[in-house]
Amino acid sequence: MNDPTRAVTDAELETYDRDGVVVLRDICPLDWVDEFRVVLDGVFNRETDVGREGLVTGASRAGSRVDVAERVRQMMENHDVSTLATEPNRVPVGRNIVETDACSWHAGLRDMHVNGPLPPIVAALTRSERVNLYSDQLFMKEPGSSVRTPWHQDKPYWLLQGTKVAVCWVPVDEVTMESGVMGYVAGSHRWGKVFKPNDFVTLKGTFKLPGLSFDGLDELPAIDDHPEDFDIRRYEAGPGDVIVHHWMTLHGSLGNTSADRLRRAASVRFAGEDVTFYKRASSPEPFRNTVGLQDGDDLDGAERFPRVWPR
Numbered sequence: 001m002n003d004p005t006r007a008v009t010d011a012e013l014e015t016y017d018r019d020g021v022v023v024l025r026d027i028c029p030l031d032w033v034d035e036f037r038v039v040l041d042g043v044f045n046r047e048t049d050v051g052r053e054g055l056v057t058g059a060s061r062a063g064s065r066v067d068v069a070e071r072v073r074q075m076m077e078n079h080d081v082s083t084l085a086t087e088p089n090r091v092p093v094g095r096n097i098v099e100t101d102a103c104s105w106h107a108g109l110r111d112m113h114v115n116g117p118l119p120p121i122v123a124a125l126t127r128s129e130r131v132n133l134y135s136d137q138l139f140m141k142e143p144g145s146s147v148r149t150p151w152h153q154d155k156p157y158w159l160l161q162g163t164k165v166a167v168c169w170v171p172v173d174e175v176t177m178e179s180g181v182m183g184y185v186a187g188s189h190r191w192g193k194v195f196k197p198n199d200f201v202t203l204k205g206t207f208k209l210p211g212l213s214f215d216g217l218d219e220l221p222a223i224d225d226h227p228e229d230f231d232i233r234r235y236e237a238g239p240g241d242v243i244v245h246h247w248m249t250l251h252g253s254l255g256n257t258s259a260d261r262l263r264r265a266a267s268v269r270f271a272g273e274d275v276t277f278y279k280r281a282s283s284p285e286p287f288r289n290t291v292g293l294q295d296g297d298d299l300d301g302a303e304r305f306p307r308v309w310p311r
């Protein structure tokens with residue numbers, strides 16, 4: 001149950017290298033996905049007072065949790081609605097939870113990242129002899145929540161340096177064009193640019209958090225204004241599938257505008273063999289001030305980044 005159902009093919013490797021994203025169909029055992037869904041639900045539906053404080057302090061040991069739909073509803077009162085991360089002309093209903101770094105406090109979730117099917121997949125795609133877990137982010141878009149995950153690139157958010165960073169996006173529901181399909185700008189991992197990190201609440205805004213610096217970072221291109229200029233791939237996906245992207249690939253998702261489809265997924269982040277710690281000035285990670293490593297240090301030096309491959 002813990003191994004992938006099959007090996008990554010040469011064609012999939014080639015696609016990942018060329019496009020910076022690849023869809024691996026039917027690669028996770030369904031009984032593993034069933035268990036994963038239960039664990040994710042436990043996180044999404046628990047009673048908690050964890051909020052976005054960690055984003056401000058960087059000292060959280062319980063990650064951060066934001067109901068983006070709730071925040072957008074509040075912001076609609078005094079912001080230009082067209083700048084907010086919603087589908088046009090929609091008022092979000094229900095929840096749109098973004099839960100960051102749950103694997104740092106949830107031992108069961110962490111165990112599924114460490115001992116499940118993802119590590120050998122990442123080792124194959126990044127051609128790495130060794131892989132460490134970095135962190136995770138869990139996404140739940142309730143029907144009608146209509147909040148997009150705006151276009152962004154992961155590199156400016158993370159406390160890492162290197163090239164072999166891969167992200168596994170693992171859906172536990174059927175995700176359709178209407179229920180929050182993921183989109184990727186193919187080839188953008190090779191543009192050589194690092195973009196200002198999006199704040200996830202507006203379509204183009206960046207974080208206004210104390211201590212962060214975006215000096216030297218690039219402005220995000222206006223992808224939604226000129227979609228024809230970009231090679232945008234949207235992939236519907238469901239239980240058993242994993243979409244893997246390179247950390248420099250631009251990506252985002254549409255809002256869940258469906259009437260009755262719940263859309264839950266985990267983004268599990270891994271570091272391959274050339275990756276080291278880096279206290280990145282633009283990183284809003286809620287745990288950024290807790291790691292205790294120096295720039296250039298091996299990730300093995302921190303308990304929160306366990307070695308996951310070889311097993």
Ligand SMILES: O=C(O)CCC(=O)C(=O)O
Nearest residue numbers: 139149167169253265267
């Ligand atoms: O599920 C989503 O909407 C966004 C996922 C994401 O940004 C990621 O996998 O890094």
